[in-house]
Amino acid sequence: MNEMDNKWIGKNTIRPDGADKVTGRAEYAADTIMPGMIWGKVLRSPHPHATIKSINTKKAEELDGVFSVATSADCVDFPVDTPVILGIQDIRWMARNVLAKEKVLFHGHPIAAVAARTEEIAEKACELIEVEYDIHPWAIEIDDAIKPDAPILHDFIKFDGKPSNIAGTLEHKKGDIEKGFKEADIIIEREFETAAVHQGYLETHACLVSVSPDDRTTIWSSSQGQFMVRAMTSFITGIPQSSIRAIPAEIGGGFGGKTIVYLEPVATILSKKSGRPVKMVMTREEVMRASGPTSGSKSKVKIGAKNNGEITAAQGTFYLQAGAFPGAPIRGAAGCCLAPYDIPNAHTFGYDVVSNRSKVAAYRAPGAPIGAYAVECVLDEVAEALKMCPLEFRLKNAAKEGTKAVHGPTYPVMGYVETLEACLSHPHYKAPLKKLQGRGYASGFWFNAGGESSAQVNITEDGNVVVTTGHPDIGGSRASIANITAELLGIDVNRVSVLIGDTATIGFSNLTGGSRVLFASALVVTESTNQVIDILKDRASKIWNIDKEAIEWENGEARPAGDNAGKFKPLSLVELAEQATPTGGPIGAGHQVNTVGAEGGFATHICDVEVDIELGIARVIRYTAAQDVGKAIHPAYVEGQLQGGVVQGIGWALNEEYIYNKEGKLDNPGFLDYRIPVCSDLPMIDTILVEVPNPQHPQGVRGVGEVPIVPPLSAIANAIYNAIGTRFYSLPMSPPKVLEKISD
Amino acid sequence: MAKIQVKTKINGEETEFLCQPYDTVLDVLRRDLNMTGTKEVCSSGDCGACSITMDGRLVCSCLVLAAESEDKNIETIEGMAKNGKFNVLQKTFLEHAALQCGICTPGMLVAAKSLLEKNANPTETEIRYWLAGNLCRCTGYDKIVKAVQAAAEEIRENA
Numbered sequence: 001m002n003e004m005d006n007k008w009i010g011k012n013t014i015r016p017d018g019a020d021k022v023t024g025r026a027e028y029a030a031d032t033i034m035p036g037m038i039w040g041k042v043l044r045s046p047h048p049h050a051t052i053k054s055i056n057t058k059k060a061e062e063l064d065g066v067f068s069v070a071t072s073a074d075c076v077d078f079p080v081d082t083p084v085i086l087g088i089q090d091i092r093w094m095a096r097n098v099l100a101k102e103k104v105l106f107h108g109h110p111i112a113a114v115a116a117r118t119e120e121i122a123e124k125a126c127e128l129i130e131v132e133y134d135i136h137p138w139a140i141e142i143d144d145a146i147k148p149d150a151p152i153l154h155d156f157i158k159f160d161g162k163p164s165n166i167a168g169t170l171e172h173k174k175g176d177i178e179k180g181f182k183e184a185d186i187i188i189e190r191e192f193e194t195a196a197v198h199q200g201y202l203e204t205h206a207c208l209v210s211v212s213p214d215d216r217t218t219i220w221s222s223s224q225g226q227f228m229v230r231a232m233t234s235f236i237t238g239i240p241q242s243s244i245r246a247i248p249a250e251i252g253g254g255f256g257g258k259t260i261v262y263l264e265p266v267a268t269i270l271s272k273k274s275g276r277p278v279k280m281v282m283t284r285e286e287v288m289r290a291s292g293p294t295s296g297s298k299s300k301v302k303i304g305a306k307n308n309g310e311i312t313a314a315q316g317t318f319y320l321q322a323g324a325f326p327g328a329p330i331r332g333a334a335g336c337c338l339a340p341y342d343i344p345n346a347h348t349f350g351y352d353v354v355s356n357r358s359k360v361a362a363y364r365a366p367g368a369p370i371g372a373y374a375v376e377c378v379l380d381e382v383a384e385a386l387k388m389c390p391l392e393f394r395l396k397n398a399a400k401e402g403t404k405a406v407h408g409p410t411y412p413v414m415g416y417v418e419t420l421e422a423c424l425s426h427p428h429y430k431a432p433l434k435k436l437q438g439r440g441y442a443s444g445f446w447f448n449a450g451g452e453s454s455a456q457v458n459i460t461e462d463g464n465v466v467v468t469t470g471h472p473d474i475g476g477s478r479a480s481i482a483n484i485t486a487e488l489l490g491i492d493v494n495r496v497s498v499l500i501g502d503t504a505t506i507g508f509s510n511l512t513g514g515s516r517v518l519f520a521s522a523l524v525v526t527e528s529t530n531q532v533i534d535i536l537k538d539r540a541s542k543i544w545n546i547d548k549e550a551i552e553w554e555n556g557e558a559r560p561a562g563d564n565a566g567k568f569k570p571l572s573l574v575e576l577a578e579q580a581t582p583t584g585g586p587i588g589a590g591h592q593v594n595t596v597g598a599e600g601g602f603a604t605h606i607c608d609v610e611v612d613i614e615l616g617i618a619r620v621i622r623y624t625a626a627q628d629v630g631k632a633i634h635p636a637y638v639e640g641q642l643q644g645g646v647v648q649g650i651g652w653a654l655n656e657e658y659i660y661n662k663e664g665k666l667d668n669p670g671f672l673d674y675r676i677p678v679c680s681d682l683p684m685i686d687t688i689l690v691e692v693p694n695p696q697h698p699q700g701v702r703g704v705g706e707v708p709i710v711p712p713l714s715a716i717a718n719a720i721y722n723a724i725g726t727r728f729y730s731l732p733m734s735p736p737k738v739l740e741k742i743s744d
Numbered sequence: 745m746a747k748i749q750v751k752t753k754i755n756g757e758e759t760e761f762l763c764q765p766y767d768t769v770l771d772v773l774r775r776d777l778n779m780t781g782t783k784e785v786c787s788s789g790d791c792g793a794c795s796i797t798m799d800g801r802l803v804c805s806c807l808v809l810a811a812e813s814e815d816k817n818i819e820t821i822e823g824m825a826k827n828g829k830f831n832v833l834q835k836t837f838l839e840h841a842a843l844q845c846g847i848c849t850p851g852m853l854v855a856a857k858s859l860l861e862k863n864a865n866p867t868e869t870e871i872r873y874w875l876a877g878n879l880c881r882c883t884g885y886d887k888i889v890k891a892v893q894a895a896a897e898e899i900r901e902n903a
Contacts, residue, residue, distance in 0.1 A: 014838050021846030022834040022853060024781015024821035031780035200881045202785045202793060203847045252783070252847030253881050284786040475844055475882070636841035640883055644844065647884030671790035671879060679885040680869075680876040 008483040009699060012636040013493050015479040017250070029206035029222035029249040034277040037208065038067050040263075040270045041122035041280070043112045043129050044290065045104035048356040048664030049138035049151060052104060052111070052131060059128040060114055065121040067274035069129070071112045072099040074269045076238045080156055084235065087228070087510070089260060091235045093325035097359045098236060098265050104133070105153055105324035106358050107665040108289030110262075115270035115278045138356040138664045139165065142298050142319050145355040153324065153354045167326035168352035170334055174406045180313025180345025184304025188381045192374040194713070194731040195657030196296035196321055199363045200648070200676045203252020204287045209267035210277035217244045217268055222251045224258040224472055225511025230503045236265035237272070247502040248472045255474075255648070256362030257292055259513050288669035292361020293658055295320035295328045301337075301374040305382050309396045313345040314338055314406075318371055320352060323359040328352040332367025332446075335407040336710065337375040339445035340416050340602055341397045346406040356664055362513060364645060365446040365706035369652065369713050373731065376442035376714030380721070390441045390718070391429070394604070395420045415628030415692030416443070416602035422626040422688045423604050436611050437621065438723025443604045444710025448703035449514030450595035454507030455524035457485065457532050458588035463574030465489065467525060468501040470509025471517045475705055476637030480518050481525055483633050484699060488529040490556040491573060507592040515703025518633065519694075520595040526698045531589035539576050539583040544568045597696030601707040603627035605646065607715040611723045616739030618720050619681070620650055625711075626688035630702030635689060642708040643685040649712025651677045657732050752813045754779070755823025763810040770794045770805040772813075773820065781821040781850050785879070792878030795851035795858075796820050802858040804877075821850035824857065833857055833895045842891035844882035852878045856892045864899045866892075 020026035057069040075095055078084055080102075084091035095101070100109045112129050116122035139145040139153075145165040152163045159166040181187060207221035217239055223229045226246040234241045251258060263280040271278040282291070299318040305311045316337055320328035330350025338346055348371075383393035398417045404410045423429055423441070433439060456468045467485050471477065478498040486493040510516070533553045540558035541548040544567075552561040557570040580587050608622035625642045632638040655675045659667045668674045693700025713731060721727045726741055747762040754777070763772050770787075773779040773796075785793035787806045794805040797819040824831045833853050836842070843849045852875065859866060859874045866874070871892050872885070880888060 012841060015841070015843075017846070018838040018843065019830075021843055021849050022830070022837050023825055024779075024850045026846055027780075028783070028847060030784065031774075033778070201845070202791060202879060202881055203783075203845070204785065251845060252785075253845040255881070281784075284788070476841070636887070637844070640841055640844055640887060643884035643886045644882045645884075648881070670788055671786050672788065676879060676881060677884075678876045678879060679889065680872040682872070682885055684889070685884050685886045 006487065008486040008493050009633055010635060011483060012634060013479055013483055015476055016482055016498050017473065017478055026250045028203055028252050029220060030281045032208045032220045032249060034208060034210055037277045037279050038115050038117055038274065039119040039122050040113050040115045040267050040278045041119060041126055042110045042266065043126040045100065045107060045109040045111055047104055047133055047135050048107045049136045050104050050133035051136065052100060052102065053134055054132045055112060056130040057112060060125040063121065063125045063128060065117040066114055066125045067276055068115045068270045069112060070099065070266055070269040070273065072101040075099055075236050086231055086235065093327065094232055094260060095236045097325060098262060106356050108358060109324065110290065113266045113270060115274050140355055140357060140660045140664055142321060142353050145353050153356065165354045166351055167322060167354050170330045170350040172334055172348045172407050175345030177313055177315055177345050177347045181304045183306065183312040185307045186382060186385050187302060187304040188378055188385065189300065189302035190378050190729060191300045192377065192729050194297045194370055194373060196293045196357065197652050197656040198288060198293040198674065199255040199257035201253030201255055201257055204282040204284060205262050205291060206281040207263045207267050208277060208279045209264060209271045211268055211271040213275065215239050215243050219244065219246045219264050220249055221264050222249045222258060224251065224254045224474065224513055226472065226503050227470065227508055228259065228511045229261055229264050232261045233265045233268055237268050245502055245504045248500050251472050251474055255364045256366060256513060259362050259511050262291055284671065285669040288674060289666050290358050292323065292359055294363035294366060295322065295360050295370065296658065297321065297370045299370065299374045301378045303378045303382050305386060307386065309386055309388050309393055311341060311343050311397045314343050316348040316371065316375060318350045320350065320367060320370065321357060321360065322352050322354045323357040324354060325359045326352055326354060328360060329367030332365060333371035336368035336445045337371030338406040339600065340399055340443045342399045342403045343397065343406060348406065364648060364709045368444065368446055368710045369649060372442065372444045372710045373713040376711065377717050380718040391420055391424050394443055412599060413692060413695055414599065414602060415690050418690045418692055419602055419604040419626040419628055422690055423606050423624065426624055426688065428606050428622060428624040433608065436613065436723055438609055438719045438721065440607050440715045440718030440722055441604065442711035442715035442718060443602065444707055446515060446601050446706040446710060448519065448598045448601055449516035450520055450598040451510040451516055452508055452594050453520035453524045454509050454590065454592035455521060455528045456506060456588065456590040457525065457528040459532060459573065459577050461577060463577035464495040465497065467496060467498045468506050469521045469525065470501055470506040471512045471521055472500055474512050475641055476634060477517045477521060479637055480633040481521060484522050484525060485529055488526060489533065489573065490554060515601065515705045516598060519598050519697060519701045519703055522699055522701050523595045523697065524591045524593060527591040528589045531591065532587060535587050535589065536576050539579065540571050542583045543571065543579060599694045599696065599702055601628060601702050601704060603707040603711055605711040605715045607712065607719045609716060609719040609723055611720060613724065613742055616735035616742065618654055618733055618738060620683060620716065622683055624686040624688065625708055626690055627704065627707055628690045628692050628702065629704045630694045631691055631700035632689050633699060633701065638689055638704050639687045641705045642687045645705065645708025646685050646712050647677050647682060649709045650716065653713045653716040653731055653733060655732050655734050748811045750811060750814050752816050752818060754818045755820060765811060767810040768806050769796065769808045769810050769813050772810040773805060779820060779822055783847050783850055785847065792855060793848055793851040795854040795878065797854065797858055802855055821854055824853060831857065832898050836891040836894040840887050840891035840894060842883065842887040848878060848880040852880065852888060860896055860899055864896050864903065866896060
C-alpha cells in the first residue's frame with residue numbers, strides 16, 4: 001500500500017463507541033437489568049488464613065426475601081493435586097478463589113454468596129451465615145512467606161522437597177555469567193522492593209446472569225474476554241460451554257485485572273438455584289480487597305561493565321508475590337528486564353511466592369515494570385560511574401535486529417535504537433533544569449502477543465459494512481478496525497460499523513490482553529475484508545460477464561481492468577450490494593486463526609521531577625515517552641495508550657501501595673487512601689511515536705498498550721536522584737518515605 | 745420503614761419517586777429511574793464518576809441523599825445533549841480522543857461543563873485542579889485537558 005493512498009490508516013477518526021460513551025448511553029455490566037432480577041452479595045473471610053471447619057447457611061436461607069445461597073459445595077470439585085490449565089490460569093485455583101473450599105487464604109476471600117430481593121437483604125443474609133474457622137498464623141510479606149518456619153498456605157506445594165510458599169521458579173541464562181563479571185571494570189549490585197499495586201480500573205466487577213431450568217445460561221458482564229468468562233464459568237459450574245452465552249458489556253477499564261472471573265460463576269449458581277436472573281456488583285472495597293492487584297516484589301540486580309561502556313554481565317533475582325494462589329508474573333520480570341540490551345552473559349531468576357494476600361491478576365505488562373525498575377536503576381548508576389550519558393550508555397548496549405535476547409529469541413526488525421535516538425534529539429533532552437529538579441531516563445520492553453482471533457465482515461443490503469470481532473475493546477480497537485476496513489475497501493470510515501460479538505455470534509477469540517488485540521484482529525479483519533473484495537469482484541464479473549481476474553477493486557468500486565479497462569461503468573459497493581441476491585446471495589466473509597508474528601515493543605522515556613524537600617513530594621513536571629509502535633493505525637489512541645500507561649507508572653512509582661495492618665488486613669481499600677494520580681498531579685505527557693513496522697503484519701502493527709508502563713518506575717527514581725542526589729530502592733517513593741530518607 | 749415521596753426536576757422534567765431515607769440520589773437515578781449514564785465507581789465521593797449538578801452546583805450524587813433532592817433542579821449526563829445535538833464538550837471529547845473505556849466520561853463531562861459555565865477561559869492549571877476530583881485511569885488526563893481547552897475556546901468564539 002502506498003502511503004500517499006492512505007485515507008484512513010493513520011487518521012484520528014471518531015471512535016465508533018464514542019457517541020454512546022459521551023451521552024451515558026453505553027451499557028456497562030452494572031447498567032444491565034432484567035425482569036424478575038434479584039441481587040447477589042458475597043460473604044467474605046474476616047481472617048487472612050484459616051481452615052473452614054463448617055459453613056451453616058440455614059438461617060440465611062430462611063430470611064424473608066432470600067432466594068438462594070451458594071458455597072463451594074455447589075461448584076465442580078477440582079482436586080488440588082491435578083492441574084486444570086486454561087490459558088495461563090489453573091482452574092483449581094480459580095475455583096477456590098471464586099469460592100473458598102478447604103481454607104480461606106486472605107482477608108476478603110469469598111466463602112458464600114446469597115441472592116435476595118434487594119442488596120440490603122442479601123447483605124443481611126450473608127451476616128446470618130455461620131462459619132466455623134480454625135485460625136492459622138499468616139504471612140503477608142515475601143520475607144515472612146519464605147522464612148524457614150513460615151505458615152504454609154498449601155501443604156502440597158513443595159520447594160527443595162519441603163512444603164513451601166515458593167510455588168514456582170523461572171530462569172533465563174545466556175553466556176557465562178562468572179566470566180562476564182570477571183571482564184567488568186565496574187560492578188554495581190543493588191536490592192529493590194516494590195509494593196503491590198492495583199490496576200485501579202474504575203468500573204467495579206459486575207455481572208447479570210440468567211439461567212433457565214434447562215441450564216441455558218446468559219451472562220452479561222464486564223471482562224477482557226467473553227470466551228474466558230464462558231470457559232471459566234463452564235469449568236466451575238459444570239454447565240457445558242454450548243449452553244452458556246457470554247455477552248460482553250462495555251468494559252470500564254481492565255488493564256489485565258479483568259482477565260479472570262470473580263462473580264460470573266457465583267451468579268450462575270445463584271441464578272440456577274433460584275430460577276431468577278441474578279445481578280452482582282462489587283463495591284470498590286471488594287475490588288481492592290479481593291480482586292487481583294499485581295505483585296509486590298523484592299529483587300537483587302548486579303550489572304558489570306567495561307570502562308568503555310560495554311556491559312559484560314547482568315544478573316537479576318526477582319521474588320514476586322502471587323497472593324493466595326500460585327501465578328506471579330515472574331516471566332515478565334525475569335524475561336523482559338534485560339530485553340532492550342545486547343548482553344553476552346546474563347542470568348535472571350524468578351520466584352513465584354504465595355502469601356495471604358488476594359490472588360494477583362495481570363496488570364499491564366505483568367511483571368515487566370518490576371524487573372525493569374531494578375535493572376534500569378542499576379544501569380543509571382553504572383552509567384554515572386562510567387561518566388556516560390544514560391541514553392548514550394543504553395545506545396552502546398542496545399539490542400538490534402539479530403541480537404539474541406537473554407529470554408531466548410533472536411530479534412527481527414525492531415525499533416529500540418530508534419526510541420533512544422528520538423529521545424536524544426528531542427528538545428526535552430537538553431531543556432534546562434532548575435534547583436531541586438532532576439531528569440531521569442529508562443527503557444522498557446514487552447513481549448506482545450498473537451493468539452486466536454475471529455472476525456466476520458458483512459456487507460449490508462444498502463452497501464455499508466458491519467465488522468464483528470471477538471475482543472472486548474479496552475483502548476480504542478474498534479476505531480482502529482474501522483480505519484483498516486475502510487482503507488481496504490476504499491470507502492468512507494463512517495460506512496463501517498464495528499461490533500464486539502458475543503460467544504454465540506462470533507468464533508472463538510482469545511481474551512484482550514498481552515497487547516494482542518489490534519495485532520490479531522487486524523489480521524483476521526484484513527483477511528476477511530480481502531475475501532469480501534474477492535466476492536465483490538466475482539459479482540461484478542457476473543454482471544459484466546468477464547473474468548474476475550480482469551477486475552480490480554479500487555476506491556470503493558469494481559473497475560474493469562486490462563483489456564476491459566473503460567469498457568464498463570464501475571460498480572460501487574452500493575450497486576453491488578443492491579444486486580447481491582441475483583448475483584449469488586449475501587456478501588460477507590469470516591476468518592478465524594491462531595495469529596502468529598507478534599513482535600515485541602520497546603520504549604524509552606525521559607522524565608523530569610521537582611522535589612519539594614519540605615513536604616517530601618516528588619512531582620513529575622515534564623514527561624516524554626518514545627515508543628516503537630510499529631504502525632499507528634489511529635495515532636490519537638496510540639498516544640492515549642502511552643499517556644495512560646505512563647501515568648499508571650507514575651502512580652506506581654510515587655503513591656500507590658497495598659498497605660496491610662497487623663491483623664493481615666488491607667488498610668487502604670478505597671481511592672481516598674489508595675491514591676491513584678489525579679489530574680492536578682500531572683503535566684501533559686508528550687509522546688514520540690516511532691514507527692518501525694512489524695514486517696509480519698499486513699499493516700505493520702505492534703502491540704502498544706503495555707510497554708508504556710514499564711519505564712516510568714525507574715525513570716522517576718533516576719530523576720529524583722538527579723534532583724536531590726538520593727537514590728531510592730523502594731517503591732512507592734511517597735512523601736513519608738522521601739522525607740524520612742532526606743532527613744537521614 | 746416507610747418510603748419517602750420526593751418530587752424533583754431531572755434534566756428539566758418533573759420527576760417523582762419513592763426512596764428509603766438512606767438512599768442516595770445515585771441509587772435512585774441508577775436503580776429506580778434507570779438513568780444509568782451516571783456511574784457508580786467508589787460510592788464515597790473520591791472519584792467523581794457520579795457527578796451531577798443540583799441547582800447548578802457540582803456534586804457527587806453518591807454523597808447526596810435522595811430525600812434532599814426535593815424541589816431541586818438536577819442535571820445529569822443524559823440531559824447534556826440537547827435536541828439530538830452534542831454539547832460542545834461532548835464534541836471536543838470525541839474529536840480529541842479524550843476517552844478510552846468511557847466509565848469516567850459522564851462525570852468528567854458534567855464536571856467540565858460546570859467549570860466552563862463559571863469560567864470560559866480557564867488556565868491549564870485551573871482545569872487540572874477543577875477536574876482533580878474526577879478520576880480517570882485510562883488517559884493520563886492529557887487529552888481530557890486538551891478537550892476542555894478546545895471546548896472553552898469554542899465557547900469563547902461563539903460568545
